[in-house]
Amino acid sequence: MSRDTVVAGRYAKALYNTAAESGIILEVEEQLKSVVQALDADPEVKRFLQSPRISQSDKLQVLRTSLKGKLSSPVMNTVELLVQRSRTDILADLLDSYIKIEGDAQGIGDASVYSAYPLSQAEQDQVAAEFSVLTGRKIRVTNLVDRSLLGGLKVIIGDTLYDGSLAGKLERLEKSFNDKHR
CATH class of the missing domain: 3.40.30 (Glutaredoxin)
Known part of the structure; x- marks a missing residue:
């Protein structure tokens, strides 16, 4: 298991626990899928988020503006945290881990x-x-x-x-x- 998969699993577990407390487990899964699909569909967005030349505050401002009202606060907070830590590359692994945790918890x-x-x-x-x-x-x-x-x-x-x-x-x-x- 790669280090990225382990790290993604930690984020996924924290996100799942927050979603479970809020009663929005499936909503969070769908929102994560949408974020991952959007990044996969548009390589320019992925490059923008992973570019070291663009400040994290600029990245966060663009994200907040474009995603305002579209994501629950647990998903938005997780995406923001990944941007701040330059870890947006693990979003797909985070989604996979989240789905596995969700499946295990709900049978x-x-x-x-x-x-x-x-x-x-x-x-x-x-x-x-x-x-x-x-x-x-x-x-x-x-x-x-x-x-x-x-x-x-x-x-x-x-x-x-x-x-x-x-x-x-x-x-x-x-x-x-x-x-x-x-």
Whole structure:
């Protein structure tokens, strides 16, 4: 685990505790996602925030003006703190850590579901229901299209891969044949 991930985890835990006290856990998650997406979508903003030539007070003034009323005070305070400490580069890690802390606290698991085509909402709900039973947690599905899959699904929850892809099934079948014929 990198040092940045550890540091992001500390910020995420503090932010989660503040959000929990205020009863705005999901709101904070959505706001963090918006901030991270905005930085990823606009490299100029990212360069602006990470530039050593621009004073931190100028960065904070621009942030406060552009984000006024759009972020809750816990998220705004966290973003300001990261700007003051020149750590805006850990925002994506902070979001990942926050989601993990939130999931652990609320019994929610996040599943990355890889499929050959986009899954309908009903299919995503079915995957979530099946893996909720398997893991004992409420599962949130993020569907990712992987055209290299011939069929089936690959599901990643935490550090566990559930390979139900056609290639994975064929590989397991081949291995079982090889094991029987030795």
